[in-house]
Amino acid sequence: MPPRRVESLRDAYGKTLVELGEQDPRMVVLDADLSGSTRTALFGKRFPDRFFNVGVAEQNMISIAAGLSTGGRVVFASTFAVFAAGLAYNAIRQSVGYNRANVKIVATHGGLTVGGDGGTHQMLEDVGLMRGLPGMTVVVPADAPETAAATRFLHASEGPAYMRLSREGFPVVTDGTFHLGRFPVLRDGSDLTFLANGVMVARALDAADRLAAVGIQARVLDASSMKPLDESAILRAAKETGALVTLEEHTVLTGLGAAVAAVTAERYPVPVRRIGTPDVFGESGDPWELLDHFGLGVDRVVDVAWDLLRERGRVA
Amino acid sequence: MPGSYPAELLETLSQRALEMRRNILRMTHAAGSGHPGGSLSATDVLAALFFHELRIRPEDPAWKDRDRFVLSKGHAAPALYAAMAGRGFLPPGELLTLRRLGSRLQGHVDARKLPGVEASTGCLAQGISMAVGMALDARLDGRPSRVYAMIGDGECQEGQTWEALMAGAHYHLDNLVGILDRNGIETDGSTEEIMALEPVEAKMQAFGWHTLSIDAHDFPQILDAFAEAKRTRGKPTMIVAHSVKGKGVSFMEGKAAYHGKPPTDAELVRGLRELGVES
Numbered sequence: 001m002p003p004r005r006v007e008s009l010r011d012a013y014g015k016t017l018v019e020l021g022e023q024d025p026r027m028v029v030l031d032a033d034l035s036g037s038t039r040t041a042l043f044g045k046r047f048p049d050r051f052f053n054v055g056v057a058e059q060n061m062i063s064i065a066a067g068l069s070t071g072g073r074v075v076f077a078s079t080f081a082v083f084a085a086g087l088a089y090n091a092i093r094q095s096v097g098y099n100r101a102n103v104k105i106v107a108t109h110g111g112l113t114v115g116g117d118g119g120t121h122q123m124l125e126d127v128g129l130m131r132g133l134p135g136m137t138v139v140v141p142a143d144a145p146e147t148a149a150a151t152r153f154l155h156a157s158e159g160p161a162y163m164r165l166s167r168e169g170f171p172v173v174t175d176g177t178f179h180l181g182r183f184p185v186l187r188d189g190s191d192l193t194f195l196a197n198g199v200m201v202a203r204a205l206d207a208a209d210r211l212a213a214v215g216i217q218a219r220v221l222d223a224s225s226m227k228p229l230d231e232s233a234i235l236r237a238a239k240e241t242g243a244l245v246t247l248e249e250h251t252v253l254t255g256l257g258a259a260v261a262a263v264t265a266e267r268y269p270v271p272v273r274r275i276g277t278p279d280v281f282g283e284s285g286d287p288w289e290l291l292d293h294f295g296l297g298v299d300r301v302v303d304v305a306w307d308l309l310r311e312r313g314r315v316a
Numbered sequence: 317m318p319g320s321y322p323a324e325l326l327e328t329l330s331q332r333a334l335e336m337r338r339n340i341l342r343m344t345h346a347a348g349s350g351h352p353g354g355s356l357s358a359t360d361v362l363a364a365l366f367f368h369e370l371r372i373r374p375e376d377p378a379w380k381d382r383d384r385f386v387l388s389k390g391h392a393a394p395a396l397y398a399a400m401a402g403r404g405f406l407p408p409g410e411l412l413t414l415r416r417l418g419s420r421l422q423g424h425v426d427a428r429k430l431p432g433v434e435a436s437t438g439c440l441a442q443g444i445s446m447a448v449g450m451a452l453d454a455r456l457d458g459r460p461s462r463v464y465a466m467i468g469d470g471e472c473q474e475g476q477t478w479e480a481l482m483a484g485a486h487y488h489l490d491n492l493v494g495i496l497d498r499n500g501i502e503t504d505g506s507t508e509e510i511m512a513l514e515p516v517e518a519k520m521q522a523f524g525w526h527t528l529s530i531d532a533h534d535f536p537q538i539l540d541a542f543a544e545a546k547r548t549r550g551k552p553t554m555i556v557a558h559s560v561k562g563k564g565v566s567f568m569e570g571k572a573a574y575h576g577k578p579p580t581d582a583e584l585v586r587g588l589r590e591l592g593v594e595s
């Protein structure tokens with residue numbers, strides 16, 4: 001396997017904002033003193049009149065965004081995930097969610113791969129918080145091309161949305177399309193299914209390669225559409241492969257694993273194993289070292305899959 | 317009235333601050349990330365606190381009657397760690413583990429890992445509220461502890477900062493001292509261009525604090541300000557400390573670019589040379 005190309009999700013986001021800004025004069029972008037990091041500065045440079053950097057004031061930013069959207073503008077607001085979903089939670093809940101504002105919150109620096117900034121900055125609960133809000137669309141893209149496609153999709157769709165991006169670039173694994181409510185099949189297989197989002201999609205594909213080398217065919221689904229979920233893809237995987245492993249750079253308590261387990265438990269119970277962070281805060285470290293440290297390494301994924309197949313009598 | 321301070325004390329503080337600045341460069345360089353700019357602007361005030369003002373016991377960091385220092389602008393962690401190392405809370409050699417997996421020196425100051433850090437911070441504006449709580453705690457106990465908290469000027473754009481100021485004044489916390497590191501710069505550039513704060517001292521005064529303005533790189537002024545805060549009764553004091561972001565390292569001074577960017581190999585050598593270290 002040639003190594004995959006690594007591309008920055010936030011660069012893709014920033015560039016797509018500029019592209020959309022050229023096409024649509026209704027586009028407005030906000031940031032809270034992190035515009036260089038989130039890449040909204042690209043839009044700000046091109047369209048200074050339609051860009052508002054409100055300073056270190058995330059709650060204010062979100063509610064201003066909601067107000068700006070009331071006359072038909074399409075509003076994107078960005079900061080790090082911990083300050084968006086975390087600090088500004090109730091502004092998102094009420095100003096955006098309850099008011100059904102057409103605001104797209106695009107949060108960068110999600111998860112452990114924030115790295116050195118440490119546990120205070122490594123947001124591992126945002127997907128759960130955002131999925132719990134009625135009417136909120138939630139997207140966790142796997143790579144830069146999917147990020148660009150999802151940004152275009154969100155621009156064209158109406159209503160509240162949250163998209164989680166990363167500080168680090170991730171390997172390119174998708175075909176660069178995005179489909180709300182659908183989990184693209186990145187690799188087919190019948191022995192078990194990996195459902196992953198974000199950086200863990202590439203790791204699921206790596207684990208599937210390793211399993212293929214010993215004759216086990218794993219299906220890999222890109223669960224970027226975290227709300228709405230692709231329930232039919234989950235149930236099909238349950239029926240056709242009989243065992244599911246979820247992978248996310250997020251706490252297993254409230255993210256993809258919890259969502260998949262709930263769907264299967266109600267409609268078609270099969271064994272599910274959740275890979276993600278356990279009930280702990282993150283800490284400082286190299287991004288990739290942190291993924292391994294918290295049990296999100298490819299070796300661990302292979303081990304979990306192997307144990308699951310052994311329990312089911314599929315391997316010795 | 318300005319105090320006069322023994323030349324020896326002023327010399328000690330200068331030397332301590334110089335060593336802290338060298339360590340801030342070394343640490344962020346070794347880590348490959350971190351926040352040198354706001355660490356260097358805060359250095360002299362932290363040196364005055366840790367090597368003179370604070371009643372603390374490095375050998376007994378949990379001593380109940382100690383003074384408390386909260387670094388509300390938690391990204392200036394390298395400055396606090398450098399001060400704590402100089403004061404004996406940790407071996408200086410440990411400084412180079414900043415931001416490594418397993419280190420006690422987290423990217424933002426972490427009380428869970430390093431004894432002597434009073435509050436884990438990082439998400440801005442919470443530290444100043446925690447300091448209000450600590451000052452109330454000391455008063456309820458009748459303890460002599462004084463509470464010092466340093467906030468950034470970008471941090472003042474957060475609503476919570478003003479909620480904390482309101483509360484500090486409302487509860488008449490004269491055991492509470494805020495230090496505003498007024499370096500004029502936040503992540504994306506100048507505070508006045510992004511979301512203007514001025515007249516910031518008048519605003520804080522209007523919120524019920526005793527306020528004063530000083531040069532954040534002048535030790536007699538810093539020590540005078542602490543003394544004035546101690547004499548002030550019935551309200552908390554905010555020291556508006558006018559500072560230079562990146563102070564002491566010419567190519568970092570006044571530059572937003574070094575808010576969150578460590579020195580390169582060549583910049584480390586150059587910066588250390590400016591701080592009196594020949595390689």
Ligand SMILES: Cc1ncc(C[n+]2csc(CCOP(=O)(O)OP(=O)(O)O)c2C)c(N)n1
Pocket residue numbers: 032033034056057083087353354355357389391438439440441467468469470471472497499501502503561575
């Ligand atoms: C609530 C919150 N929002 C955003 C950030 C990201 N951030 C870290 S430092 C910083 C700028 C702070 O500027 P200032 O307070 O002036 O710090 P200083 O100049 O003293 O370094 C920002 C926006 C944060 N840490 N916390």
Ligand SMILES: [Mg+2]
Pocket residue numbers: 354468469470497498499500501502
């Ligand atoms: Mg500042």
